[in-house]
Amino acid sequence: MTTIIEAIGLSKRYGAHVALDQVSFSIQSGRIVGLIGRNGAGKTTALKAILGLTPHTGSVSVFGLDPSRERNALMKEVCFIADTAVLPRWLRVANAIDYVEGVHPRFQRARAEEFLSHTDIRHSSRIGELSKGMITQLHLALILAIDARLLVLDEPTIGLDLIYRRQFYDTLLNDYFDHERTILLTTHQVEEVENLLTDVLFVDRGHIVLDASVEAIAERYIQVNVATAQIEAARALHPFYERQIFGRPTMLFEGQTREALSGLGELRTPGVADLFVAKVQTETA
């Protein structure tokens, strides 16, 4: 496993608004990393810095390349879907395939055709005539047919119905991910990707509030559905977050052992979504 993305002291301002404030992180190869945050938390800005699409301060290196200076070389290794709406409406499906095949040395037409054959997309259609779900399928077909080492997805399923969203992630896992490649994605629908991710990066108001692998989360965080009789005992162990579900308190502990908590109630590993909400709310408080 090697480090493929390294960001050090990454900052970005839009006027008075600080989108990213001295952010540092690294991403290893073969991982599926979720960059998770609320709207305007700085997720997209971080992705843009990684892809060389926006000026910033601090340093970013991807495969040892400087994204803003060496974007051309970088784009041979990296694919990204910035938003489903970016395929131009005037382009025909057949021409889109011709174009990507022409400019990308690692594009395999057969793979794209294979993928498209399972959809209702016709080669003669203009992209403007396709439904939103079909445009995403087409974009995915184009991108997945490129043998890239890093795939970056920014809210790839936004505006899609449940069926298309499920298909999208299934295709990603089954047809693309092979533990050599790396996927970095942002989404605000955390529940949909949490079983997919190997690592999470929580971003809130320009800061990283958690950077951990899913295994590390299981070791570090424990969620307890506390028995009513044990509430005071549980609070004595300093949960960092507490909320009521059907009148029963659920508490999140960091760095406690299972043994210490076992008498308090039902122990679980918190889901990514629960942990995110807890982390962001405690940071805000």
Place this chain on the structure above:
Amino acid sequence: MKSLQVQIRREFWEHRALWIAPLAIAGALLTAATLFGHSLTVNVDWSAASATAAASMSPMFQIVQAGWSMAFYVTAVILASIYFVDCLYGERRDRSILFWKSLPVSDTQTVLVKFLVGIAILPLGSFLLAALTGLLGSAILALRHHATLHGALPLWDTMAWLRLQGLMLYAVVVTLLWYAPYATYLMLASAWARRSPYVWALIPPILLAFLEHLLFGTHYVTRVIGRSFSELMNLAFSGDPAAVSDTGSRLFSHAPDPAALLASPQLWLGLAAAAAMLAIAIRLRRYRDDS
């Protein structure tokens, strides 16, 4: 090479008018020649032929042939202007720039390909299409004419035709070199504008000229901007500029003089300005972040 080819084709997919309009003109001219060839030839050629000797047919023939071409060149200028203003703005307007940027094509390549399409491929394509249409049109007219006037008129002159095409090609090439800074200025406006690139293309030069006139009462800006076509023709073709005043006849009576044009500082200053504006447009495309 394959990459360059598909990038050029991409421009014609997006800006379909670039190929549809010239083909439509060719179609319309040839249809007109077929349908109305009889009356056209009588009006244009027959009176001339009856009044002059066969020796003086050559200039007349050339003017008819050049007339075929004008429709193509006027269209090409309009198409190129629209194309340049839109080429770096359209991809930001529909946000497809993020798709293009996700592929290994550099900003430099992208901007240069767009410049090449508008400044070279469109005009040279128009030249070829104009020549071809002239050829076919003459053939159609000659057939119609032969049928009605028993071939009394020398409608075809191979040497004159070749000489004319050579002159035309030369005129096209010097014109696009001369007006390259206009093209890059429009591209710059296109890369710069957050909205309404046409306003950005038109307002700054008008404002500059107006301010200069207001503040200094001079007209240098207008003179620099209005690099005149007749100045180009004076430089590009030899002969006494005072002797022949109108451009059309200079084209036929004077020889190309590339040396004079290449020695003129105006040409090189213009090309240097064009290169600088292209460099700025490339930087704008790389660093501009609208989304």
